[in-house]
Amino acid sequence: MSAGNAVVIGSGIGGLSAAIRLQGLGFRTQVLERSPVPGGRAMVRKVDGFTFDMGPTVLTVPHFIEELFAVQPGDAGLDRPDFPPEVLGDDVRVREGVSGGPATSEYVTIRPILPFYRIYFDDGTYFDYDGDPEHTREQIRAIEPADLDGYERFHAAAKAIFERGFLELGYTHFGDVPSMIKVVPDLLRLDAVRNLFRFTSRYFRSDKLRQVFSFETLLVGGNPLRVPAIYAMIHFVEKTWGIHYAMGGTGALVDGMVRKLQDLGGSITYGATVQSIRCERGPSGRPRATGVVLEDGTTLDADLVVSNADYAHTHMHLVDRKWRRWNPDWRVKAMRQSMSLVVIYFGFRKTDTPLDLQHHNIILGPRYEALLTEIFDRKVLGKDFSQYLHIPTLTDPSLAPEGHHAAYTLVPVPHNGSGLDWSAIGDAFVDKILHFLDERGYIPGLMDRLVHKSFITPDHFEQTLLSHLGNAFGPEPSLTQSAWFRPHNRSQDVDRLYLVGAGAQPGAGTPSVMMSAKMTARLVAEDFLSSETTSQVETSKDSPQPHTRATLGF
Numbered sequence: 001m002s003a004g005n006a007v008v009i010g011s012g013i014g015g016l017s018a019a020i021r022l023q024g025l026g027f028r029t030q031v032l033e034r035s036p037v038p039g040g041r042a043m044v045r046k047v048d049g050f051t052f053d054m055g056p057t058v059l060t061v062p063h064f065i066e067e068l069f070a071v072q073p074g075d076a077g078l079d080r081p082d083f084p085p086e087v088l089g090d091d092v093r094v095r096e097g098v099s100g101g102p103a104t105s106e107y108v109t110i111r112p113i114l115p116f117y118r119i120y121f122d123d124g125t126y127f128d129y130d131g132d133p134e135h136t137r138e139q140i141r142a143i144e145p146a147d148l149d150g151y152e153r154f155h156a157a158a159k160a161i162f163e164r165g166f167l168e169l170g171y172t173h174f175g176d177v178p179s180m181i182k183v184v185p186d187l188l189r190l191d192a193v194r195n196l197f198r199f200t201s202r203y204f205r206s207d208k209l210r211q212v213f214s215f216e217t218l219l220v221g222g223n224p225l226r227v228p229a230i231y232a233m234i235h236f237v238e239k240t241w242g243i244h245y246a247m248g249g250t251g252a253l254v255d256g257m258v259r260k261l262q263d264l265g266g267s268i269t270y271g272a273t274v275q276s277i278r279c280e281r282g283p284s285g286r287p288r289a290t291g292v293v294l295e296d297g298t299t300l301d302a303d304l305v306v307s308n309a310d311y312a313h314t315h316m317h318l319v320d321r322k323w324r325r326w327n328p329d330w331r332v333k334a335m336r337q338s339m340s341l342v343v344i345y346f347g348f349r350k351t352d353t354p355l356d357l358q359h360h361n362i363i364l365g366p367r368y369e370a371l372l373t374e375i376f377d378r379k380v381l382g383k384d385f386s387q388y389l390h391i392p393t394l395t396d397p398s399l400a401p402e403g404h405h406a407a408y409t410l411v412p413v414p415h416n417g418s419g420l421d422w423s424a425i426g427d428a429f430v431d432k433i434l435h436f437l438d439e440r441g442y443i444p445g446l447m448d449r450l451v452h453k454s455f456i457t458p459d460h461f462e463q464t465l466l467s468h469l470g471n472a473f474g475p476e477p478s479l480t481q482s483a484w485f486r487p488h489n490r491s492q493d494v495d496r497l498y499l500v501g502a503g504a505q506p507g508a509g510t511p512s513v514m515m516s517a518k519m520t521a522r523l524v525a526e527d528f529l530s531s532e533t534t535s536q537v538e539t540s541k542d543s544p545q546p547h548t549r550a551t552l553g554f
């Protein structure tokens with residue numbers, strides 16, 4: 001018997017993960033996606049024989065993926081431990097070969113990538129990070145021997161943060177103030193509230209090493225100068241479970257998730273832009289969601305609505321302001337949005353000389369702190385830049401025609417609060433980046449070998465993905481926008497409305513949005529399926545007013 005109808009707005013990785021879980025819980029689940037393809041930020045561009053993943057490329061925590069593919073009708077996997085004993089242990093290292101579990105391999109093949117990243121400094125030297133402590137020590141010794149001791153202390157501090165912040169608290173939904181207050185003493189004890197760059201600087205004297213051990217938060221939209229040191233856990237997440245690649249690209253993972261949803265009986269509709277979330281006043285007087293209205297006027301009824309759309313878009317455009325007591329426009333606009341990106345997708349001919357690059361390359365510019373301040377605070381385009389250069393054809397030649405490489409390079413830039421006119425400056429900016437890769441010898445002769453070039457700017461995030469100010473990662477992760485301060489996965493304003501994805505808790509990044517989906521599904525299960533929730537009046541954790549929680553009644 002169905003538990004009811006669920007609508008999920010958006011087919012990002014978080015939206016698809018939530019839909020899979022809800023379908024597993026017994027809801028008839030329909031995903032509504034405005035684009036003609038799934039994936040949101042993880043959508044794929046196929047052109048001139050090349051396949052480009054447009055967004056995420058670094059997959060971490062493969063057992064989160066395995067959990068999703070293991071969902072079965074009537075078993076959404078919500079009661080199983082989040083970190084089962086078999087995935088824990090001391091320094092569980094990347095295994096050779098296929099890294100997904102048995103359920104994953106029915107849908108997609110995942111394999112580990114080594115090194116995790118090659119990090120180039122502006123003087124041409126580099127650091128290969130692969131999570132192997134001995135190899136890491138060797139490279140630290142070569143850069144600054146005096147920092148070896150600091151590395152040991154950094155490692156111990158980051159490990160303690162990872163254990164408390166990720167393994168123990170990672171799945172906590174901070175729905176009320178006490179839940180947050182409870183963890184404050186631990187965060188202070190672990191020094192996890194200091195900004196990450198200052199935290200790293202306590203352990204390393206070398207500027208290069210300070211950068212190596214703090215840049216990772218940029219991959220989830222966090223400014224290392226502002227993000228709390230709790231994010232040092234990313235370093236440990238990578239070290240513990242490795243970095244992985246879906247053969248065929250991240251798009252193959254997204255396609256696998258769509259198939260999984262359909263195999264469970266759920267559906268996805270493309271080209272369906274939701275214009276509003278319908279609400280009415282429930283018996284308790286609180287507003288509750290009853291369905292959605294599409295741009296073409298179609299009305300769909302639902303027992304619950306999950307929005308995977310941008311947080312600000314959901315509130316300022318989809319939920320009428322009369323229902324929004326906790327999220328009025330001024331509060332939504334007051335949230336700091338993460339930075340944006342220019343991403344250049346390009347294909348080029350191979351030569352007889354193999355590329356001297358890795359699958360994942362971080363190419364740091366001459367300035368670090370000043371550049372971050374320009375991007376995040378001053379919102380100007382600096383004269384120099386840092387970038388992440390992704391060459392998946394080094395692992396998976398199927399993404400390019402014979403004799404070619406497919407690549408993308410991603411450059412952090414200010415979001416559209418900057419007032420920059422990308423239609424006017426985009427082409428010149430992109431040429432500057434590609435010439436840099438050629439002239440600095442990263443890809444020698446690139447301009448002569450180039451056979452395809454296309455790019456996205458902050459306008460893609462604003463106009464195609466409907467993200468406020470063209471943010472690339474949702475609200476910026478900072479101390480005052482994390483945990484309880486980050487948008488809640490159960491709407492504080494409207495019953496039966498939930499949020500999932502980068503704009504909700506715990507935040508951006510593929511593992512986080514999968515966690516977000518599990519947290520949201522747990523809240524739905526608590527609200528709709530727990531025997532205690534039927535026909536009772538209780539005080540919501542999120543709401544200051546007593547109200548009637550949704551009853552089963554389907």
Ligand SMILES: Cc1cc2nc3c(=O)[nH]c(=O)nc-3n(C[C@H](O)[C@H](O)[C@H](O)COP(=O)(O)OP(=O)(O)OC[C@H]3O[C@@H](n4cnc5c(N)ncnc54)[C@H](O)[C@@H]3O)c2cc1C
Binds near residue numbers: 011465513
């Ligand atoms: C270029 C880039 C590289 C990245 N690299 C990495 C990486 O290597 N590793 C990593 O872990 N993370 C990475 N990230 C972050 C990660 O990709 C995102 O945090 C994550 O994919 C966001 O997923 P989401 O579930 O929040 O949904 P999104 O991907 O934001 O999808 C939301 C969906 O909602 C749809 N939508 C919006 N409004 C409506 C509406 N009104 N009606 C219908 N549909 C609507 C949109 O079309 C979209 O499909 C990267 C991000 C970018 C942009």
